[in-house]
Amino acid sequence: MKKKHITGRVSADSSLFKKEVWKAGTMIYPLPVVLATCGDFDKEFNVITVAWTGILSTDPPTCYISVRPERYSFGLLKKTMDFVINLTTKKLAYATDWCGVKSGRDHDKFKEMGLTPLRALNVKAPLIAESPVNLECRIREIKELGSHYMFIADILQVHASEKFIDKETGAFNLGTSQPICYSHGKYYTLGERIGKFGFSVKKRKKKR
Amino acid sequence: MKKKHITGRVSADSSLFKKEVWKAGTMIYPLPVVLATCGDFDKEFNVITVAWTGILSTDPPTCYISVRPERYSFGLLKKTMDFVINLTTKKLAYATDWCGVKSGRDHDKFKEMGLTPLRALNVKAPLIAESPVNLECRIREIKELGSHYMFIADILQVHASEKFIDKETGAFNLGTSQPICYSHGKYYTLGERIGKFGFSVKKRKKKR
Numbered sequence: 405m406k407k408k409h410i411t412g413r414v415s416a417d418s419s420l421f422k423k424e425v426w427k428a429g430t431m432i433y434p435l436p437v438v439l440a441t442c443g444d445f446d447k448e449f450n451v452i453t454v455a456w457t458g459i460l461s462t463d464p465p466t467c468y469i470s471v472r473p474e475r476y477s478f479g480l481l482k483k484t485m486d487f488v489i490n491l492t493t494k495k496l497a498y499a500t501d502w503c504g505v506k507s508g509r510d511h512d513k514f515k516e517m518g519l520t521p522l523r524a525l526n527v528k529a530p531l532i533a534e535s536p537v538n539l540e541c542r543i544r545e546i547k548e549l550g551s552h553y554m555f556i557a558d559i560l561q562v563h564a565s566e567k568f569i570d571k572e573t574g575a576f577n578l579g580t581s582q583p584i585c586y587s588h589g590k591y592y593t594l595g596e597r598i599g600k601f602g603f604s605v606k607k608r609k610k611k612r
Numbered sequence: 613m614k615k616k617h618i619t620g621r622v623s624a625d626s627s628l629f630k631k632e633v634w635k636a637g638t639m640i641y642p643l644p645v646v647l648a649t650c651g652d653f654d655k656e657f658n659v660i661t662v663a664w665t666g667i668l669s670t671d672p673p674t675c676y677i678s679v680r681p682e683r684y685s686f687g688l689l690k691k692t693m694d695f696v697i698n699l700t701t702k703k704l705a706y707a708t709d710w711c712g713v714k715s716g717r718d719h720d721k722f723k724e725m726g727l728t729p730l731r732a733l734n735v736k737a738p739l740i741a742e743s744p745v746n747l748e749c750r751i752r753e754i755k756e757l758g759s760h761y762m763f764i765a766d767i768l769q770v771h772a773s774e775k776f777i778d779k780e781t782g783a784f785n786l787g788t789s790q791p792i793c794y795s796h797g798k799y800y801t802l803g804e805r806i807g808k809f810g811f812s813v814k815k816r817k818k819k820r
Contacts, residue, residue, distance in 0.1 A: 414707060414726045414742045421741045423771040425733065430667045431745050431770050432644055432675055432697060433786060434793040434802060458640060458666035460678050461757035465636045470668050489640060494806065499622060502812040518622045520629065533629045534622045537639050549669035549764075556757075562639050563631040578641060578796040585642040585793055586809075587802060588786040594642060594795060595803030598702065601794075604710040 434587035437500055439490040439535060440469050443480040444528040445521060451513050451532065452477040453504030455586045456552060457489065465559035467541060470552035476508040481555055485543040486527035490535035494582040494593050501591065526560045536581035538563040642795035645708055647698040647743060648677050651688040652736040653729060659721050659740065660685040661712030663794045664760060665697065673767035675749060678760035684716040689763055693751040694735035698743035702790040702801050709799065734768045744789035746771040 435455045443449030456470035469487065471478050481487055492500045499517040506513065514521055521530035524540045531538040541557035568580045584591050600606075643663045651657030664678035677695065679686050689695055700708045707725040714721065722729055729738035732748050739746040749765035776788045792799050808814075 414704060417742070417775075419775045420744070420773050421728065421730070422774040423730075423739075423746070424774055424777060426770040426772060428673045428747075428767040429770050430670055430673050430675070430767070431699075431747055431772075432646065432665060432667055433699065433745075434642060434644055434791055435666065436640055436642055438640065456667045456669070458643065458676075459638045459664045460676070460762050461664070461760040462638055463759040465638050466757050466760075467638070467640055468666075468668070491639075491641065494804075496622060497806045498812050501807065501810065505810055505813050522629070522631075525633065531631075534625070536628070537641075538631070539636075539639055549674050551671040552669040552674075554668050559636040559638070562634040562637050564634060564639075565628045566630040566632055567625075567627045569632060576796075579798075583642055583795060584806060585802070587791060588784075589809050590787075591806040591809075591811075593803035593806065594793070595801035596702075598705045598792060598799040598801065599709065601797050601799075602709065602713055603799075604706050605713050 434585040434592065437492055437584060437586035437591065439492055439496070439500060439503060439532055440477070441488045441490060441521070441529045441532060442477045442484065442486075444484055445523050445530045448480070449514075449521065449530050450477050450480055450508035451490075451503050451519065452508070453500050460556065466544075466556065467539070467559055468554050468556050470549070470554045472552055478553070481543065482546070484528045486529050487541050487543070487555070487557065488524060488527060488529045488531050489539040489541060490532040491537040491578075491581075492584050493536060494584055496534060497584055497591055500584070524561070531563055536565045536568050536578065536583075642793040642800065645700055645792060645794035645799065647700055647704070647708060647711060647740055648685070649696045649698060649729070649737045649740060650685045650692065650694075652692055653731050653738045656688070657722075657729065657738050658685050658688055658716035659711050659727065660716070661708050668764065674752070674764065675747065675767055676762050676764050678757070678762045680760055686761070689751065690754070692736045694737050695749050695751070695763070695765065696732060696735060696737045696739050697747040697749060698740040699745040699789075700792050701744060702792055704742060705792055705799055708792070732769075739771055744773045744776050744786065
C-alpha cells in the first residue's frame, strides 16, 4: 500500500482551532433513532421513538434505552421488564417522528401509523414487521440518571428481514433498507460510503 | 395541514414480514463513531475510537463510552477519571478508523495522525482541535458488563468550532462539518435530510 500513515494526517486548518465554549449539552451525533416497542403482545403494547440508545457491551450483547418516567411506555417497561428495538428506515421516518411526539395514552400508534405487530420469541413486547432488524431485549437493570432512566438490557435474539439478505451469498445488507439516523434535531439517510472498518490499514492487493 | 395521519401509514410490504432468526448480536445501527481522548494533557494521553457511546440522560447531561479492559486507554481512563468525546467528520475518517485499529502502546496516535491536542477547561484529557465538537466528560461510575466496561460520565462543557457557526444567526450547523456515522461495519457520511424533529405534526403555513 503506497499510502502510508502520512496520508491519514489531518491537514492543519487553523479555523477549526477557534472554539466557542458552551455549557454542558447532549451533543453526541449522529445517533441511531429506533422504534422501541414495549408492553405485552397479547394485551396492551406501545411504541416509543428513542435516540438515547446504543450498545454497552459486545459479549454478552448488551444495550440500553433511556426513557423519561413521564412517558406512557415507562410503566409498560417496568411491568414486563422487556422491550424490542426496531431499526428504522427512510420509509419509516414519518412514523419514527410521529411516535416520538405522540403519546400511547392518547393514540394506538401501531394502528394509526399502519405498523404491524409480530409476536417475539423470548419477550412479551411485539416486533414491528416493517422494521428491517428487530432486537429482543430483556431488562437487566433500571438506573435512574436524572431526567431519564436507563434500561440496561441483554439482547436475546435478532430478527432480520429476508428482503435485505442476498439470496446467493446469504449476506445481510442493511444499507439496502435505507437506514436513517438523527443528528442535531434532524433525520438523515446515510450518504457516501467511506470505507469498511480497518480500511486505513488494509493492504491493497498487488497488481500482477 | 392536508396530510393527515393516514399519510404516515407504512404501506404494507409483505416481504418485510419474512424474518430470519439470528442469535443475539450488537445490531443497533447507524451509530456515532467518536474519537475519545483520555489521559493527561501535561503528561501522557491517548485517543481511542468508540462506537459504543451515546447519551444516557438529558438533564444532567450524561453520556457513556464502553471500552475493553485490554485497551491501553482503559488504564488512563481509570487514572484520571475523565475523557473528552470528539465528534468526527469525513476529513477525520481515516484517523477515526486508524485510531480504532492501532494501540497507544505502540503509537503516538496524535502525532502520526496529525491531530492537535488542546487543553480542556475542566478535565485532564485533551480536546482534538480538528474535531467540530468536543465534550468534556467526568466519569461518575465504571460498570463492568462483560467484554466491555461502561464509563458513565457527566458532560461538563461543550466546545464548538467557530468555523461551523453562522456569523449572522449564531446558529451552529453541524451538517457543514460533514459528520460521519458507523453502520454495520462501514463508515458513511450523512445523506438526504428528511426533516426536523416534529416534522410529522408540523402545521403547514396557510397560503394567502
